[in-house]
Amino acid sequence: MPALRPTDMPRAGTLQGILLLLPMTMAVMGLVVLVPVLPQLMAHFHAVPGVEYLVPLMLTLPALCVAVLAPVAMLRVYCSWPGVSAIMNLRVVVEKYR
Numbered sequence: 001m002p003a004l005r006p007t008d009m010p011r012a013g014t015l016q017g018i019l020l021l022l023p024m025t026m027a028v029m030g031l032v033v034l035v036p037v038l039p040q041l042m043a044h045f046h047a048v049p050g051v052e053y054l055v056p057l058m059l060t061l062p063a064l065c066v067a068v069l070a071p072v073a074m075l076r077v078y079c080s081w082p083g084v085s086a087i088m089n090l091r092v093v094v095e096k097y098r
Contacts, residue, residue: 016077023066023073030062 038055045051 023070026062026066031059034058 038059041055041058042051045055048054
């Protein structure tokens with residue numbers, strides 16, 4: 001199998017940069033939207049056991065989702081270059097460090 005040269009690899013553009021930065025922005029925006037309504041949420045769900053734990057946990061969920069799903073997104077991008085399979089990409093990396 002022929003090895004790929006760096007010039008054969010597609011280059012990331014502005015759109016890819018924006019798409020990589022948006023998930024981080026959304027996690028922060030989730031916090032900004034949720035913080036002002038926490039007292040109302042605690043008052044509304046006062047009868048639910050563990051409300052003191054569950055309502056503030058909502059603040060960590062957006063950041064937790066970004067942290068958990070970022071590797072999946074990275075693999076999706078890495079393995080989906082046009083015309084390049086994941087095995088070919090792996091072979092290029094292995095050849096590079098031999």
